[in-house]
Amino acid sequence: MISVRDLTKKYSGKVVLDLPALDIPQGQRFGLVGNNGAGKTTFFNLILDLIQATTGQVKVNDIEVQKSEEWKSFTAAFIDETYLIGYLTVEEYYYFLGNLRGISKEEIQAWIQNFEPFFNGEILNQKKYLRDLSKGNQKKAGIVGALIGKPDVILLDEPFANLDPTTQIRLKTLIEEEAEKNGTTFLISSHDLTHITGVCDRIVLLEKGKIIQDIKTTSKTLNELEQYFSN
Amino acid sequence: MNSYTLVDSIQLAKKKFFRAPQWEFKLGVKILLGLLILYFLVLFLLFGMGLFHFIEKKLPGTDPILVLNQGLVYYFGTDLLIRYFFQATPVTDVKPLLTQPIRKSTVVKGVLLRSIPTIFNALPLVVLLPFCIVFSINKGANISIWSWFAGIIFLSIGVNFLIFMINKSKKFLLFFAFFFGIGIGLEKLIKLPLLSFFGKGLDALYQEGYWLGIPLLFLLWSVHTAYQFLKRQLYLDKGLGMKRGKLLGENLNLFDRWEEMGVFIKNDIRLILRNIRPRQVVLAGGLFLFYGVLFFSQDQYKEIPAIHILSGLFITGGFMLTFGQYVPAWESEYYNFLMCQNIPYKKYIKSKLYLIQFSVVLSTLLSLPYLIYGIDIMLNILATALFNFGLGGMITLFSGAFNTTPLKLNVKAKAFENTQNFSFTQLLFVLPKLLLPLVVFYIPYYFYGYHAGIMGLVLTGLGGILFQNYLLNRIVKMYQFRKHQTLSAFNK
Numbered sequence: 001m002i003s004v005r006d007l008t009k010k011y012s013g014k015v016v017l018d019l020p021a022l023d024i025p026q027g028q029r030f031g032l033v034g035n036n037g038a039g040k041t042t043f044f045n046l047i048l049d050l051i052q053a054t055t056g057q058v059k060v061n062d063i064e065v066q067k068s069e070e071w072k073s074f075t076a077a078f079i080d081e082t083y084l085i086g087y088l089t090v091e092e093y094y095y096f097l098g099n100l101r102g103i104s105k106e107e108i109q110a111w112i113q114n115f116e117p118f119f120n121g122e123i124l125n126q127k128k129y130l131r132d133l134s135k136g137n138q139k140k141a142g143i144v145g146a147l148i149g150k151p152d153v154i155l156l157d158e159p160f161a162n163l164d165p166t167t168q169i170r171l172k173t174l175i176e177e178e179a180e181k182n183g184t185t186f187l188i189s190s191h192d193l194t195h196i197t198g199v200c201d202r203i204v205l206l207e208k209g210k211i212i213q214d215i216k217t218t219s220k221t222l223n224e225l226e227q228y229f230s231n
Numbered sequence: 232m233n234s235y236t237l238v239d240s241i242q243l244a245k246k247k248f249f250r251a252p253q254w255e256f257k258l259g260v261k262i263l264l265g266l267l268i269l270y271f272l273v274l275f276l277l278f279g280m281g282l283f284h285f286i287e288k289k290l291p292g293t294d295p296i297l298v299l300n301q302g303l304v305y306y307f308g309t310d311l312l313i314r315y316f317f318q319a320t321p322v323t324d325v326k327p328l329l330t331q332p333i334r335k336s337t338v339v340k341g342v343l344l345r346s347i348p349t350i351f352n353a354l355p356l357v358v359l360l361p362f363c364i365v366f367s368i369n370k371g372a373n374i375s376i377w378s379w380f381a382g383i384i385f386l387s388i389g390v391n392f393l394i395f396m397i398n399k400s401k402k403f404l405l406f407f408a409f410f411f412g413i414g415i416g417l418e419k420l421i422k423l424p425l426l427s428f429f430g431k432g433l434d435a436l437y438q439e440g441y442w443l444g445i446p447l448l449f450l451l452w453s454v455h456t457a458y459q460f461l462k463r464q465l466y467l468d469k470g471l472g473m474k475r476g477k478l479l480g481e482n483l484n485l486f487d488r489w490e491e492m493g494v495f496i497k498n499d500i501r502l503i504l505r506n507i508r509p510r511q512v513v514l515a516g517g518l519f520l521f522y523g524v525l526f527f528s529q530d531q532y533k534e535i536p537a538i539h540i541l542s543g544l545f546i547t548g549g550f551m552l553t554f555g556q557y558v559p560a561w562e563s564e565y566y567n568f569l570m571c572q573n574i575p576y577k578k579y580i581k582s583k584l585y586l587i588q589f590s591v592v593l594s595t596l597l598s599l600p601y602l603i604y605g606i607d608i609m610l611n612i613l614a615t616a617l618f619n620f621g622l623g624g625m626i627t628l629f630s631g632a633f634n635t636t637p638l639k640l641n642v643k644a645k646a647f648e649n650t651q652n653f654s655f656t657q658l659l660f661v662l663p664k665l666l667l668p669l670v671v672f673y674i675p676y677y678f679y680g681y682h683a684g685i686m687g688l689v690l691t692g693l694g695g696i697l698f699q700n701y702l703l704n705r706i707v708k709m710y711q712f713r714k715h716q717t718l719s720a721f722n723k
Contacts, residue, residue, distance in 0.1 A: 048567075048570075048571040049570075049571070050567055050570060050571065050715075050718055051715065051718070051719070052715050072571060072572060072573040072574075073573045075571065076571075077571055079567070082564060082565050082567055082568060083565065083567065083568040084565065084568070085498070085565050085568070086564065086565070086640070086641070087501055087502060087505040087506055087640065087641070088498070088501060089478070092501070095494075096494055096498065097572070099490075099491060099494045100491070100494075100572050100573050100574060101573060127478050128478075129478075129505065131641070
């Protein structure tokens with residue numbers, strides 16, 4: 001689904017990302033871990049063509065993101081709260097996204113009812129602007145927004161941060177269900193090792209822009225990662 | 232505990248300025264602005280100096296002070312109104328200081344002190360000081376003129392602190408408008424001198440110095456109340472918290488018929504309704520409608536068509552010039568998000584163009600009363616409207632591709648702060664918006680006269696409409712080409 005070749009990004013001569021080759025097959029729940037400055041967000045921004053690569057290329061579904069914009073029709077992302085439009089209500093924001101992804105208002109209205117437990121009664125019908133929601137609720141609203149229209153690829157940056165424990169667990173279930181039901185490819189970055197090993201079937205560990213480990217998640221993975229980060 | 236001083240606060244402000252993106256350019260703008268302010272300062276000084284002789288000449292035998300006093304109530308009224316809209320009361324700036332070892336009283340005093348050096352407070356000083364000096368020279372120095380002067384300054388600075396308390400209250404605005412309206416109404420209709428009481432009070436100040444106690448009390452009261460008020464506001468759920476906005480523009484379903492374009496237009500309308508900054512800018516754009524009153528009524532401009540053309544461009548393009556010039560910076564807060572959505576660029580740009588064109592049509596309709604200045608004026612307005620409709624909007628959007636200063640939507644702009652979003656490239660693009668129409672007017676005008684010039688504008692506007700699709704494609708190309716530069720600038 002995603003293939004990366006010779007991808008590097010330099011800022012004033014300093015390499016911040018260097019990925020010779022990386023392939024993420026369809027339906028994979030791909031986890032990205034690493035300390036601050038490891039290059040996680042840079043990688044996401046390159047996939048979304050928000051920054052230009054110094055060398056190399058990213059292909060999503062065989063479409064080279066730097067050359068064509070076709071990838072936008074089946075890719076969604078929630079990176080941070082700047083991915084919300086602060087002066088809209090949640091519903092208006094979803095209708096907007098629905099419209100861009102070819103889903104009618106009525107379909108959205110029916111579809112978001114499924115998320116009532118996830119929203120915990122604090123998001124829908126609040127008559128509040130998104131900018132007036134709490135950080136956690138903004139995150140919930142944004143994550144669900146990324147699911148609208150069943151995109152093939154979804155990128156989530158730190159989805160577990162700021163969420164309450166109940167919602168963290170619900171989010172894990174949600175991601176697993178979406179991946180299974182629709183074959184969605186998830187790219188998730190997180191500092192939360194427990195959650196990311198719990199939800200992803202593959203973990204890539206980045207440090208200073210380079211892949212240090214690329215592992216299929218097993219029951220031992222969490223331990224290995226904790227070992228690595230404690231050194 | 233009192234180690235945080237005014238010096239620190241100024242140093243923070245200095246860092247904020249020099250570390251802002253494009254600060255070198257902003258420095259240039261500040262210098263220009265400084266020169267402009269200096270110019271006005273000198274102008275007002277001269278005005279103040281000349282005022283005495285002017286009144287003496289026009290109304291011989293009267294005391295200039297008593298004449299002035301009658302008008303000062305309107306001055307204070309306008310002053311209050313202008314301050315209400317434009318004087319920033321930066322209370323939220325102090326949030327990071329609250330958890331530091333600084334006394335709340337110090338923080339509040341800092342806020343109050345920093346509010347004094349503003350244009351609004353300088354104005355009476357700059358005008359009245361020379362006035363009073365000239366007065367003293369001519370009439371001999373006496374204590375009464377200076378007690379009058381001190382009284383006015385006390386009142387003016389008192390109003391400065393009053394603004395802290397009324398800044399957030401719409402009720403006050405309504406009350407004020409009501410009171411002032413009734414006052415003027417009664418005065419004009421049945422000669423009930425309500426507002427003149429204020430003038431009488433000022434007279435008393437001048438005639439018997441001990442009345443100075445009242446403005447002094449007012450000043451002390453306003454300082455004290457503002458201090459108490461601000462101290463109470465220093466909590467997250469009070470003045471420092473974000474106020475929850477009331478929901479506006481919920482039902483805009485009528486735009487749904489335009490599908491994707493309708494969605495964008497709906498968003499833009501909500502952007503304007505629901506955010507402080509765009510609201511301010513759009514209101515300013517509305518004021519452009521009155522541009523003609525200044526110039527069409529003056530006979531001396533009759534022979535200069537350039538003045539009329541420019542007036543027409545401003546009248547019909549107020550929204551285009553004020554709101555339009557910040558496309559796409561209006562959406563800088565979530566530009567990352569927009570750029571990874573499946574948004575057809577062309578529809579996005581086109582929706583902005585429609586919005587601008589709609590505003591041109593609306594302003595043109597609203598400018599119909601200018602018909603009282605004659606049919607030629609109206610023709611001129613219609614022709615410039617057509618130019619703005621056909622080409623002006625497109626030039627505005629094209630220049631937007633070079634707009635690289637992000638904008639905070641829900642923050643009130645200070646007076647003159649709009650200049651911070653001003654860049655040299657933007658300035659360059661003002662030229663085609665205003666010079667091009669002059670050129671297409673003047674060439675035919677020179678050879679064939681006024682109506683040929685008007686035709687020149689009309690044809691250019693029509694040309695813009697005819698080639699709209701082609702031009703839009705060029706604009707879209709430019710936006711796509713500059714995408715990453717714009718993104719990196721907006722993310723700063």
